[in-house]
Amino acid sequence: xxxxxxxxxxxxxxxxxxxxxxxxxxxxxxxxxxxxxxxxxxxxxxxxxxxxxxxxxxxxxxxxxxxxxxxxxxxxxxxxxxxxxxxxxxxxxxxxxxxxxxxxxxxxxxxxxxxxxxxxxxxxxxxxxxxxxxxxxxxxxxxxxxxxxxxxxxxxxxxxxxxxxxxxxxxxxxxxxxxxxxxxxxxxxxxxxxxxxxxxxxxxxxxxxxxxxxxxxxxxxxxxxxxxxxxxxxxxxx
Amino acid sequence: xxxxxxxxxxxxxxxxxxxxxxxxxxxxxxxxxxxxxxxxxxxxxxxxxxxxxxxxxxxxxxxxxxxxxxxxxxxxxxxxxxxxxxxxxxxxxxxxxxxxxxxxxxxxxxxxxxxxxxxxxxxxxxxxxxxxxxxxxxxxxxxxxxxxxxxxxxxxxxxxxxxxxxxxxxxxxxxxxxxxxxxxxxxxxxxxxxxxxxxxxxxxxxxxxxxxxxxxxxxxxxxxxxxxxxxxxxxxxx
Numbered sequence: 001x002x003x004x005x006x007x008x009x010x011x012x013x014x015x016x017x018x019x020x021x022x023x024x025x026x027x028x029x030x031x032x033x034x035x036x037x038x039x040x041x042x043x044x045x046x047x048x049x050x051x052x053x054x055x056x057x058x059x060x061x062x063x064x065x066x067x068x069x070x071x072x073x074x075x076x077x078x079x080x081x082x083x084x085x086x087x088x089x090x091x092x093x094x095x096x097x098x099x100x101x102x103x104x105x106x107x108x109x110x111x112x113x114x115x116x117x118x119x120x121x122x123x124x125x126x127x128x129x130x131x132x133x134x135x136x137x138x139x140x141x142x143x144x145x146x147x148x149x150x151x152x153x154x155x156x157x158x159x160x161x162x163x164x165x166x167x168x169x170x171x172x173x174x175x176x177x178x179x180x181x182x183x184x185x186x187x188x189x190x191x192x193x194x195x196x197x198x199x200x201x202x203x204x205x206x207x208x209x210x211x212x213x214x215x216x217x218x219x220x221x222x223x224x225x226x227x228x229x230x231x232x233x234x235x236x237x238x
Numbered sequence: 239x240x241x242x243x244x245x246x247x248x249x250x251x252x253x254x255x256x257x258x259x260x261x262x263x264x265x266x267x268x269x270x271x272x273x274x275x276x277x278x279x280x281x282x283x284x285x286x287x288x289x290x291x292x293x294x295x296x297x298x299x300x301x302x303x304x305x306x307x308x309x310x311x312x313x314x315x316x317x318x319x320x321x322x323x324x325x326x327x328x329x330x331x332x333x334x335x336x337x338x339x340x341x342x343x344x345x346x347x348x349x350x351x352x353x354x355x356x357x358x359x360x361x362x363x364x365x366x367x368x369x370x371x372x373x374x375x376x377x378x379x380x381x382x383x384x385x386x387x388x389x390x391x392x393x394x395x396x397x398x399x400x401x402x403x404x405x406x407x408x409x410x411x412x413x414x415x416x417x418x419x420x421x422x423x424x425x426x427x428x429x430x431x432x433x434x435x436x437x438x439x440x441x442x443x444x445x446x447x448x449x450x451x452x453x454x455x456x457x458x459x460x461x462x463x464x465x466x467x468x469x470x471x472x473x474x475x476x
Binding site for chain 1: 250253262263264267268270271273274275276277282283287288289290291292293299303304305306307308309310311312314336337338396397398423440441442443444446468469470471472474
């Protein structure tokens with residue numbers, strides 16, 4: 001996992017996906033699907049990828065619930081390795097999960113997951129210039145809120161979790177001035193500080209639309225629409 | 239992995255998901271997402287699952303491409319274990335992938351993946367009665383076609399792969415009488431033989447609609463709509 005260029009010489013946009021036990025499968029598989037099909041040459045038989053994506057999690061396999069079952073995923077990086085190489089990543093994806101899972105992640109004694117979010121927030125522009133993007137899907141926004149990076153921003157999350165997110169952002173009784181809105185597939189809060197954009201998606205499948213938006217930001221609308229067509233996905237704004 | 243009942247005593251519908259290196263991530267993650275949220279009591283905080291889902295693949299970890307990157311998944315069962323316990327499964331999900339990946343799977347010397355499909359086709363009704371369901375997503379239909387189980391059926395696949403699927407079904411120059419149609423999220427061919435229904439989905443994200451259809455078949459429309467709402471997914475017929 002070293003910074004590298006695609007064969008055509010255009011720099012790859014490097015995506016890190018934070019995994020934790022109990023994360024919702026579509027919250028991270030949706031973005032991975034979209035990133036995997038975004039290519040420079042629009043030839044599905046010989047794509048020239050725009051993104052590379054690496055998963056990062058606690059050591060060992062990460063268990064992802066699938067109803068009365070479990071999917072075991074081996075993250076490519078440990079969270080500590082991600083922290084050590086964080087400045088080489090351009091996009092950070094933070095999936096969600098059931099609230100008890102999110103609470104467990106927030107309550108981790110070593111606080112590594114929140115540390116990744118805080119550290120990515122502080123990075124500044126990409127090496128070589130240009131914005132980085134932090135994307136939460138579903139209740140992944142709670143992790144951003146708990147890390148304190150949503151202050152003063154307009155954001156969204158799963159429709160059942162809107163009030164809860166506001167509470168997470170206003171922790172310790174301090175009004176975060178975070179505006180939590182519903183009824184949208186995603187909210188792009190824009191450039192929230194030098195070199196960083198924050199995009200929050202609504203629930204689960206909304207992550208597909210939010211990721212297509214990221215493709216549009218990193219490349220162009222034509223490419224995002226191409227990926228939507230290839231995956232037979234109809235883009236939605238609401 | 240033994241046949242078991244959910245805590246409420248209602249029998250779980252047991253799903254096996256066939257994995258192979260290079261499978262498209264959303265092709266199998268979409269169905270797993272939908273199955274994981276289908277519950278008897280519609281309480282997301284204490285769901286009583288309707289489905290259990292197990293993945294099966296070649297020994298070791300299965301590599302799933304994510305653009306210029308790879309996701310490593312540890313299947314819960316080897317394909318041989320799946321074959322040995324196949325009669326305990328009620329639903330078989332066969333994802334797709336790029337055509338060169340599918341060709342590699344079809345060309346496996348030991349033919350284990352196709353053997354699973356052929357064996358599931360031959361099983362007959364569930365233990366205790368009732369239909370089993372075989373569901374392909376995207377070019378997963380090629381594997382069903384190569385296994386010879388689509389003869390005489392109306393089916394679909396990815397929009398770029400419609401003609402190719404017809405060719406796979408008509409192998410050895412014999413007209414399979416398979417009718418390959420486009421422009422639909424999925425085609426339910428109905429009960430194709432005693433105890434078996436075959437559903438083929440269109441490309442990638444179509445698997446979400448096809449799986450919601452399976453939820454509707456196994457449980458009811460209200461539950462399928464509940465899962466669609468929970469995952470913020472708008473069901474589509476075309």
